[in-house]
Amino acid sequence: MEYTSKFTEKLSVEQMKIELLNTAYGNGDTFLAKLDPRTLFIWYLFFGIVPWFIHNQVVLFGMFVLMVVLTVLTKVSPLIVFILCLGLLGQGGYLLIASLFFGGDGTVILPLLLLTLKLSVISLASITVFCSMDPEKLSNGLLKIGVPGQVSFSIAYGYRMLPSLLEEYHHVFLSFRLRGKAPDRHGFLYWRSIVYFCKIAVLSFYPLLLSTAKRARTTVEALETKGSFYGFNHPKVKKIKLAHLRMGTRDYLFLAFSIIYIVSVFTLGNFTS
Amino acid sequence: MSKLKERYTLTQSQKMMVFILSMSLYGLSNMITELVPSVNLGPIEFSIEYFAFIPLTLCMLFHPLYAAVGAALGEIIFGEIMLGQFGGFGELEKFIAFSLAMFIAGTLVRDPKNKRQVAVAALTGVIIHQAISAMVDILKVWVGVEELESVPGLAESVVVIEGFAFLNDILFSGILFALLPTVYLVPRLYGKIEPLLGMKPRHNQMSYSLAEIIGPRLVVGGIFLAGAAFLFEYLSEAGFNWEWEADFVAMFGDSFIWVSILAAALLAVITIIIMLRKNTTNRENERIL
Numbered sequence: 001m002e003y004t005s006k007f008t009e010k011l012s013v014e015q016m017k018i019e020l021l022n023t024a025y026g027n028g029d030t031f032l033a034k035l036d037p038r039t040l041f042i043w044y045l046f047f048g049i050v051p052w053f054i055h056n057q058v059v060l061f062g063m064f065v066l067m068v069v070l071t072v073l074t075k076v077s078p079l080i081v082f083i084l085c086l087g088l089l090g091q092g093g094y095l096l097i098a099s100l101f102f103g104g105d106g107t108v109i110l111p112l113l114l115l116t117l118k119l120s121v122i123s124l125a126s127i128t129v130f131c132s133m134d135p136e137k138l139s140n141g142l143l144k145i146g147v148p149g150q151v152s153f154s155i156a157y158g159y160r161m162l163p164s165l166l167e168e169y170h171h172v173f174l175s176f177r178l179r180g181k182a183p184d185r186h187g188f189l190y191w192r193s194i195v196y197f198c199k200i201a202v203l204s205f206y207p208l209l210l211s212t213a214k215r216a217r218t219t220v221e222a223l224e225t226k227g228s229f230y231g232f233n234h235p236k237v238k239k240i241k242l243a244h245l246r247m248g249t250r251d252y253l254f255l256a257f258s259i260i261y262i263v264s265v266f267t268l269g270n271f272t273s
Numbered sequence: 274m275s276k277l278k279e280r281y282t283l284t285q286s287q288k289m290m291v292f293i294l295s296m297s298l299y300g301l302s303n304m305i306t307e308l309v310p311s312v313n314l315g316p317i318e319f320s321i322e323y324f325a326f327i328p329l330t331l332c333m334l335f336h337p338l339y340a341a342v343g344a345a346l347g348e349i350i351f352g353e354i355m356l357g358q359f360g361g362f363g364e365l366e367k368f369i370a371f372s373l374a375m376f377i378a379g380t381l382v383r384d385p386k387n388k389r390q391v392a393v394a395a396l397t398g399v400i401i402h403q404a405i406s407a408m409v410d411i412l413k414v415w416v417g418v419e420e421l422e423s424v425p426g427l428a429e430s431v432v433v434i435e436g437f438a439f440l441n442d443i444l445f446s447g448i449l450f451a452l453l454p455t456v457y458l459v460p461r462l463y464g465k466i467e468p469l470l471g472m473k474p475r476h477n478q479m480s481y482s483l484a485e486i487i488g489p490r491l492v493v494g495g496i497f498l499a500g501a502a503f504l505f506e507y508l509s510e511a512g513f514n515w516e517w518e519a520d521f522v523a524m525f526g527d528s529f530i531w532v533s534i535l536a537a538a539l540l541a542v543i544t545i546i547i548m549l550r551k552n553t554t555n556r557e558n559e560r561i562l
Contacts, residue, residue: 045542083307099430126353146546150289154343155350158297162351165301201305202454205327209298209462213469216294220286229285 017163019079023131030074032132037141039251040129043258047125051118058272060117062265066258067124074128084123092116135159144242149232157219168211172204283336283472290470291335295343296350299327303352322446323348325402326454328375329395333459334466334475337379345372366409374402385463385475388456395455399447407439 032040047063054060071081092112099108133141139156143149177200183192223229231237283291302324328344345368378398382390411431467474 095430095434101430150292151346154289154293154296154346157293158300158347158350161297162301162304165297166304169301169305198449202324202326202450205298205302205324205454206458206461208301209327209330209458210466210469212298213290213294213466216290216297217470219293220290223289224286229289 015079017166019077021163022077023080025134030132032070032074032128033134033137034250035132035254036245036247036251037133037137038144038245038247039255040133041141041145042255044125044129046258046262048122051121054118055114056269057114057117059265059269060114060121062268063121063262064117064124066261067121067128070128071124074132076127076131080127080131084120084127088116088120088123091119140242140245143238144245149228149238153223153228153232161215165208165212169204169208172207173200176200176204283339287470287472288336288339291331291339292343294470295328295331295335295340296347298331298347299324299344300347300351302327303348307352322442323450324454325399325446325451326395326458328371329378329398329451329455330458330462332375332379332398333382333385333391333394333455334462335470335472337376341372341375341379344375367406370405370409371402374398374405377401382459385459388460391459392452392456395452396447399451400443403439403442403447407435410438411435 047067051060051063054063092115095115096108096112099112130138135156138159139152142152142155180196180200183196186193231241306323328340331340331344334340348371349368375398378394378401381394381397384390464474
């Protein structure tokens with residue numbers, strides 16, 4: 001357990017930094033990444049909401065196929081897909097076991113599978129859309145659809161800063177471990193080690209809070225120097241800043257394709273049921 | 274005197290700092306909690322649901338509104354959207370619930386040095402949030418699984434699971450990762466972290482115009498929830514008819530679903546717009562006296 005926990009911890013933190021940077025910046029050349037952010041928002045507005053109201057297996061499955069294809073096209077990082085699968089399987093399996101326990105039988109499986117399918121369509125839609133936008137594009141897109149400048153900036157900033165914050169957190173965590181004393185015995189079910197790690201994980205946020213506060217101040221001061229707060233709230237500045245956003249042929253083609261696909265899936269679903 | 278009062282007003286940049294700080298830190302903690310595996314012991318799940326102490330601490334030390342909204346946004350962006358766990362409707366709900374809970378917790382604290390006050394506020398915040406989210410989760414499965422009544426055992430199991438999760442979150446995440454760290458951190462950080470953002474520590478006699486902030490948000494949330502619940506109910510009935518009745522009705526059901534979908538999308542958009550409006554106006558109007 002000790003070795004595996006050490007190993008996975010190192011692996012996951014290092015891996016996560018890389019994956020995060022990849023998610024933020026690594027997908028500039030995929031098909032979806034070349035679309036206008038507004039196209040992606042419109043697309044997502046449909047696929048993030050509508051699947052909730054659909055109870056038809058064929059339609060859901062058709063949507064799922066589209067999502068899988070797009071996910072592969074977007075080159076979503078394996079880590080994120082893995083986390084997603086873990087979450088979906090965990091929830092579905094857990095509900096299944098519990099409902100069997102309460103006197104359900106085999107018939108429970110189908111609705112649960114349907115629910116899982118539904119959830120995975122929605123999740124994959126959000127992954128494909130948000131992984132294919134780099135922070136700059138996301139922030140510009142949000143600004144364009146009327147999100148306040150402060151919010152859209154903060155999101156872009158967060159995307160950019162998270163990897164380095166994660167690294168800093170990792171350093172603090174490691175130095176806590178270096179200076180601290182790990183428990184001699186693991187205790188029953190490793191509870192001593194678990195408590196020790198949890199305690200460090202929480203304590204590491206103390207220095208991080210202070211340093212992030214400093215960083216936030218520096219950022220905001222830099223923003224002030226550049227006159228960003230003026231820019232955030234004045235339509236003219238916004239217009240100049242966002243002049244490069246255009247809905248091109250590609251966007252319309254993509255939307256048209258999606259609509260045709262969805263309509264045909266719905267017709268198919270109606271036909272078979 | 275007026276000059277002295279002026280000093281406690283948060284400037285635009287200071288609000289921004291609090292917002293950024295809260296968002297990036299809570300986003301980071303969300304990424305960490307997503308990665309930490311959970312241990313299942315029978316029906317009880319020992320998992321770190323969230324590091325609630327971060328938004329709680331920030332809400333108690335700074336202006337609660339900006340810290341709360343920042344944290345909620347950070348969770349949605351980094352914990353949900355980026356990791357592909359975005360649940361559509363549920364997230365809006367979560368956003369409101371989380372920022373409301375954190376905001377209330379923040380306003381409960383008058384004196385950050387008083388540990389008892391901090392502890393009570395931290396627990397209250399967690400309980401409010403968990404209660405709302407448990408109810409929403411139950412609702413979510415009821416909406417997602419159409420034939421809930423016809424599937425034996427599912428309805429009860431969902432309620433029981435959520436009940437377990439609620440208690441577990443309060444006892445485990447709530448005490449270990451919200452109560453204890455907050456009580457530890459808040460008195461220590463008070464007076465230390467504020468100068469780093471170029472502001473004075475929170476004054477003991479601060480007052481917030483609660484009605485101004487919660488009023489519109491609660492109203493919007495309530496209308497939204499009522500509308501959504503109504504829609505869901507109506508829709509599932511329509512879906513049921515569509516599956517079992519004749520061709521003509523099938524056509525009717527199909528078109529009806531489209532109408533409902535459009536209405537739902539419209540409702541969501543309106544809600545988002547209203548919320549954003551409210552946020553910006555609040556951000557401009559809000560002052561610490």
